[in-house]
Amino acid sequence: MLESKRTPILPAPRPQKKYEVIIDSEQCDGCKICVEFCPKEILKESEETNSRMLHYIEIVNPEECLGCKQCERLCPTTSIFINETDLQEVASNES
Numbered sequence: 355m356l357e358s359k360r361t362p363i364l365p366a367p368r369p370q371k372k373y374e375v376i377i378d379s380e381q382c383d384g385c386k387i388c389v390e391f392c393p394k395e396i397l398k399e400s401e402e403t404n405s406r407m408l409h410y411i412e413i414v415n416p417e418e419c420l421g422c423k424q425c426e427r428l429c430p431t432t433s434i435f436i437n438e439t440d441l442q443e444v445a446s447n448e449s
């Protein structure tokens with residue numbers, strides 16, 4: 355079998371941003387629109403209920419978030435937000 359001698363010209367891109375998913379569990383109606391549209395399938399219905407006896411949304415594997423903000427845009431109750439941190443800015447502030 356032929357073995358490729360090609361090597362990548364550029365190093366693999368490193369993530370530039372970090373995304374934090376914030377959910378207001380009291381405000382969430384549990385409609386699951388965000389669950390349906392999250393491309394990484396990192397949102398799920400909780401076992402627990404909020405004070406209105408509604409199953410709010412929880413995050414599984416938050417580090418997998420792409421920052422696409424589909425959830426934020428589609429939520430009818432504005433209960434989910436994506437907090438974006440620029441890793442390059444964090445690094446330059448630390449140095």
Ligand code: SF4
Pocket residue numbers: 375391392393394395396397418419420421422423424425426436
């Ligand atoms: S920003 Fe995109 S990937 Fe992240 S939780 Fe929302 S829908 Fe999912």
Ligand code: SF4
Pocket residue numbers: 377381382383384385386387388389410411428429430431432433434
């Ligand atoms: S779309 Fe909004 S209200 Fe509906 S389950 Fe997701 S966070 Fe809750």
